[in-house]
Amino acid sequence: MNADPQTNDRSLTGALTRNGHWWRSALTSGPGLAWLTAFLLIPLLAIVTISFLTRGEYGEIERPFTFDNYQRLLGFGLLGFDPLYPTILVRSLILGLTTAGLCLFAALPLAFFIARLPGGWKTAALILVVVPFWTNLLIRTYAWQILFSSESWLCRTAQALGWLSPGTALYPGFLAVLVGMVCDFLPFMVLPLYASVEKIDWTLAEAAVDLGANPWQVFRHALLPQIIPGLSAGWVLVFLPATGQFVIPDLLGGAKTTMLGNLIQQQFGPSRDWPFGAAISFVALLLVVGGLWLRARNAPEKDGGLM
Amino acid sequence: MRSLIILATVLLPLCTALAEPKALNLYIWSEYIDPQVVTRFEKEFDAKVTVDVYEDAESMLAKIQSGGVSLYDVVVPPDHLVPAMIKLKLLAPLIHERLTNFKNLDPAFLSPPYDPGNTYTVPYQWGTVGIFARTNASHPLSFSWGFIFDPKLRPESFVLIDSVRDLLGAALKYRGHSLNSTDPAQLKEARQLILEAKPKSLSFEGSVAGKNRVLARAARAAMVYSGEGARGMKEDKETVYFIPEEGSQIWVDNLAITAKAPHRELAERFINFILDAKVGAQISNFNQFSTPNQAALPYIRPEDLKNPAIYPPEAVRKKLEFLSDLGAKTRLYDEIWTQVKSR
Numbered sequence: 047m048n049a050d051p052q053t054n055d056r057s058l059t060g061a062l063t064r065n066g067h068w069w070r071s072a073l074t075s076g077p078g079l080a081w082l083t084a085f086l087l088i089p090l091l092a093i094v095t096i097s098f099l100t101r102g103e104y105g106e107i108e109r110p111f112t113f114d115n116y117q118r119l120l121g122f123g124l125l126g127f128d129p130l131y132p133t134i135l136v137r138s139l140i141l142g143l144t145t146a147g148l149c150l151f152a153a154l155p156l157a158f159f160i161a162r163l164p165g166g167w168k169t170a171a172l173i174l175v176v177v178p179f180w181t182n183l184l185i186r187t188y189a190w191q192i193l194f195s196s197e198s199w200l201c202r203t204a205q206a207l208g209w210l211s212p213g214t215a216l217y218p219g220f221l222a223v224l225v226g227m228v229c230d231f232l233p234f235m236v237l238p239l240y241a242s243v244e245k246i247d248w249t250l251a252e253a254a255v256d257l258g259a260n261p262w263q264v265f266r267h268a269l270l271p272q273i274i275p276g277l278s279a280g281w282v283l284v285f286l287p288a289t290g291q292f293v294i295p296d297l298l299g300g301a302k303t304t305m306l307g308n309l310i311q312q313q314f315g316p317s318r319d320w321p322f323g324a325a326i327s328f329v330a331l332l333l334v335v336g337g338l339w340l341r342a343r344n345a346p347e348k349d350g351g352l353m
Numbered sequence: 354m355r356s357l358i359i360l361a362t363v364l365l366p367l368c369t370a371l372a373e374p375k376a377l378n379l380y381i382w383s384e385y386i387d388p389q390v391v392t393r394f395e396k397e398f399d400a401k402v403t404v405d406v407y408e409d410a411e412s413m414l415a416k417i418q419s420g421g422v423s424l425y426d427v428v429v430p431p432d433h434l435v436p437a438m439i440k441l442k443l444l445a446p447l448i449h450e451r452l453t454n455f456k457n458l459d460p461a462f463l464s465p466p467y468d469p470g471n472t473y474t475v476p477y478q479w480g481t482v483g484i485f486a487r488t489n490a491s492h493p494l495s496f497s498w499g500f501i502f503d504p505k506l507r508p509e510s511f512v513l514i515d516s517v518r519d520l521l522g523a524a525l526k527y528r529g530h531s532l533n534s535t536d537p538a539q540l541k542e543a544r545q546l547i548l549e550a551k552p553k554s555l556s557f558e559g560s561v562a563g564k565n566r567v568l569a570r571a572a573r574a575a576m577v578y579s580g581e582g583a584r585g586m587k588e589d590k591e592t593v594y595f596i597p598e599e600g601s602q603i604w605v606d607n608l609a610i611t612a613k614a615p616h617r618e619l620a621e622r623f624i625n626f627i628l629d630a631k632v633g634a635q636i637s638n639f640n641q642f643s644t645p646n647q648a649a650l651p652y653i654r655p656e657d658l659k660n661p662a663i664y665p666p667e668a669v670r671k672k673l674e675f676l677s678d679l680g681a682k683t684r685l686y687d688e689i690w691t692q693v694k695s696r
Contacts, residue, residue, distance in 0.1 A: 103681045104437045105418060124688050125537060130695055195571065215571075218556055300556030304695035312694060316411035316517065317687040318418060 097324035105318025115325035131309070135330070138306035142289030145227040149235040149284050150277070152228065157239035157276075161246070175236050178229070187226055187297045194222045194298070218300025226294040231287070235280040242276025278341070286334060306330055375400040377619045380417070380425040382606070383408055384561050384581075385478075387639035394626050400619055408559030409516040410434055417443050423613035426620040429477055432605045433518065433676035435467040437683075444473040445610045451621040454628035457648035462605065467678065474607035475624060476645035478580070478637065481665065481673060482519050482602040485567055485582040486574035489591045498527035498597040500574060502546045504553075512566050512575035513550065515557035517690040518676050519602065520547060523576060526599045532674045535682040544689050548696055557694070567592060580642035583662045587641070594662040600672030605645065 097115055102108040121129045160171045178186060193200050194217030204210040216222050246269060254268040270277075292307025304312075306326070313323030375398065379386075383406035391402050407413040410431050417428060422443050430438055438444050449455060455475065462476045484500055492508045499506040501513070502524060514520050522532040524543035534540060555572045563575030564585045577585070582594025608627060610620045626632060634652030637644040643663050644653065657663050665673070679686065 101684070103683070104441050105415070106441065123692075124685060125541065125692075128692060130692055134695055302551065302554075302556060309691070309695060312691060314419075315415045316409060317691060318411070318415050319684075319687060 093324045093327055096321055097328050099321045101319045101321050105320075107320050115322045116329070118322060119325055119329060131326070134304055134306060134309050135333075137303075138289050138330075139333075141223075141227070141291075141295070141305060142285045144224065145231055145288040146235075146281055146285040148224065148228045149231050150281065152232060153235035153239050153280065156236055157243045157273075160236075160240055161243040172237075172240070175233050179233065183230060183293065184297075186229065187294055190222060190226050190229075190298060191217050194219075194225075217298060218302065220299065220303065222298040223295050223303070226298045227288055227291065230291075230294060231284045234283040234287075238276040238279040238283065239273065240276070242273040246272050282338065289334065290330065375616065375619055377402045377427070377616050377623055378425045379404045379427045379623070380413065380421065381406060381427075381429045383559070384584075385429065385606075385640055385642075387636055390627075390632055390635055390639075393632075394623060397626075398619065398622060402623075408561065411517060414438065417611065422611045423615065425611050426614040426616045427623055428609055428611060429606050430474070430609060431676070432465065432467050432607065433678050435474055435607060435609070436678040438609070439468070439473055443612050445612045445614060445617070446472050447475070447610065447624070448621055452625050452628065454625050454630075457628055457630055457633070457646050459645050459647040462645035465605065468607070474609045475628065477606045477608045477627065478640065478642035479603065479605040479645055480579035480642045480663075481596055482514070482523065482576065482578060482604070483582055483594055483596040483662075484574055485564055485577040485585050485592060485594045487567055487570070487589075487591055488593050492573070494593070494595075496595050496598050498523055498599050500597070501576065502527050502550055504549070507550070507553070508573035510555050510572045510574075511550075511553075512556055512558045512563040512572045513547070513554045514563060514576035515559050517686050519576065520693075521686060521689065522602050522676065523597075526597070526601060526674075529599065532602055533677045533679065535679060535685060537685070540685060540689060544693060547693050551693065551696065578642070579662055580640045583641035583657070583660060586662065596665060596669055596673070598672075600674065603670070603673035603675055605675075 096107055098111045098113070100108050100110060100112055100114065119131045121127050121131060156175075160168060160175075163171055192198060194215060195201065196215035198215075201210060201215055204216075205212050205214075210216070250268045250272070251264050254264045259267065290305075290307045290310075292305055292311050295303055295305045296308060310323050310326050310330075313319045313326065317323075377400055379391075379402055381404060385406075386404070391404060394400065395402055405425070407416070411434075413428065413430065414434055414437065417425070417438070418441065421428075435444075449471075452475065455471075458476060462479070464470055465476075468474045484498075486494060486500070486508070488494060494500065495503075495506045497503070497506065501507055501511055514523075518532075521540070521543050524546040525532055525534050525539060527546065528539070528542055530536075530539045530543075534543075555566065558566060558575065560577040560581045563572075563577045564581040566572040567575045568585055568589055577594070579594065585592050586594055608624045610617065610624070614620050627636065628646065630646065630648035631652055633644050633646035633649035637646075637649065638652075638654055638657065641657065641663060644650070650658070661669070
């Protein structure tokens with residue numbers, strides 16, 4: 047480091063002359079920025095614009111500019127008031143929250159278990175967590191359909207034990223949707239949690255025990271603050287896609303329980319109402335981004351205080 | 354040297370693309386064309402046919418509208434969507450000189466109201482919408498739409514068809530209204546019927562999936578198209594397809610070429626190939642729908658010609674109604690559909 051500070055200094059200045067700096071930053075961040083502009087910013091602006099336009103007679107996107115789509119989303123449709131769309135929004139948020147909650151519940155002990163395994167076993171365990179991803183989501187979901195149908199060994203066992211009335215199936219139903227969702231999203235919770243749990247400073251836990259903390263207090267005050275980064279990363283990774291998920295509710299719910307994702311998909315698909323679909327997408331985006339922003343605004347002081 | 358490698362990587366796929374046989378992209382309902390017919394066409398015309406399938410007509414239109422128009426060559430739209438597709442400039446006028454087999458078609462199916470003069474389409478198959486049900490259960494069959502919509506008549510498990518006009522049309526017919534009603538009061542009545550049936554139903558499915566649910570004994574009854582009904586009856590003798598006594602829908606699916614078809618010439622050759630008498634019969638013998646191809650009738654299996662599920666008798670045909678294009682009023686149906694699916 048201090049072998050020849052002067053040469054080092056000079057080359058550094060050379061690198062940071064205005065031109066060189068520009069050139070370098072354009073080279074390093076340019077592609078990323080171009081990518082974000084072309085594939086995120088412009089499409090987003092297009093969605094916002096379309097959401098204020100009108101659906102033509104045959105599903106074209108036409109002027110005039112209007113707030114109709116947002117009014118319809120609030121429940122004021124062609125056939126009178128109907129609180130349907132706000133209900134779907136709430137239902138999707140509940141599904142997202144439940145999925146994220148269940149994933150957390152399942153992933154927390156798993157992450158601790160994996161982190162405490164001896165060296166080689168850790169890698170094996172992590173691979174096992176990821177292995178289901180080598181199979182396509184649709185195939186895994188269809189597999190659940192078969193497992194949950196009334197003739198499957200799973201349902202027969204449940205029927206024999208009296209947990210299910212004879213001849214009935216778990217598919218299609220809400221429980222089937224939840225199982226499918228948790229199976230699909232669990233790794234997104236386990237991996238970031240594991241990364242945090244691995245780095246835990248266990249001396250803090252020991253100190254807490256020495257100072258007379260009970261197990262819950264040890265977890266709450268000595269361990270939890272250390273895994274908050276992984277926990278919130280996992281929460282975001284699961285909650286956001288789970289709220290917008292439409293394939294699993296469709297396949298395991300028998301296309302009967304509409305979620306936000308189904309509603310949007312239907313507007314861009316069979317209903318051919320892009321403006322309304324764009325309005326729903328935009329409102330959903332605002333809600334989610336708003337939630338994240340609130341969290342980010344409150345997080346620094348909390349994290350700082352706890353650390 | 355490096356530029357040579359780049360050149361090679363760019364040119365190689367190009368060359369292979371040029372060397373490939375002619376291609377044709379077909380967008381059609383699932384289980385609707387005999388794979389052997391496709392293979393025969395590929396052999397005779399030295400072409401590669403890519404078949405993509407859909408389960409409901411509105412999804413097909415949505416995909417064609419959002420870019421599919423320059424991706425697919427031949428599509429198979431039902432009668433009531435043809436006017437919309439023409440107005441949206443999604444279809445190309447047919448070059449009739451290339452369709453030498455056009456004369457094979459039954460005059461009764463020519464120049465329909467949705468496409469006068471067959472400018473854009475030729476009929477492919479026709480059929481009806483009805484109920485496919487298992488007969489051997491303790492719960493008696495009733496040959497009415499009430500089998501789906503009446504709480505006292507319907508069985509413990511049934512499948513609703515996942516298609517807006519077919520399902521709403523059935524509910525409208527059950528109440529004695531036209532399939533093409535745009536009266537808000539009648540539509541609300543139909544919506545109510547469906548909303549009451551929905552929680553008791555197993556699921557919403559396309560026609561093919563509905564038939565499979567009944568065959569797999571997951572459901573006692575399903576709303577399906579006649580071809581699925583007839584094929585199901587053949588596979589399992591304890592099932593039946595019937596057209597409810599209140600009347601139902603009759604439809605014609607049509608062959609058409611997209612406005613920006615990438616393989617325009619082959620598309621017409623394909624349509625002409627389908628209109629051939631023997632090919633037409635092979636298709637209907639496979640999918641068990643009814644053929645509008647008069648010259649094909651002698652090659653249709655005699656038992657199929659006598660099957661009322663496929664060729665309904667005159668008394669039943671009188672109760673059948675075509676869907677029509679509703680123009681701006683389509684929005685009413687779309688809104689009801691969103692509500693029905695979302696509740």
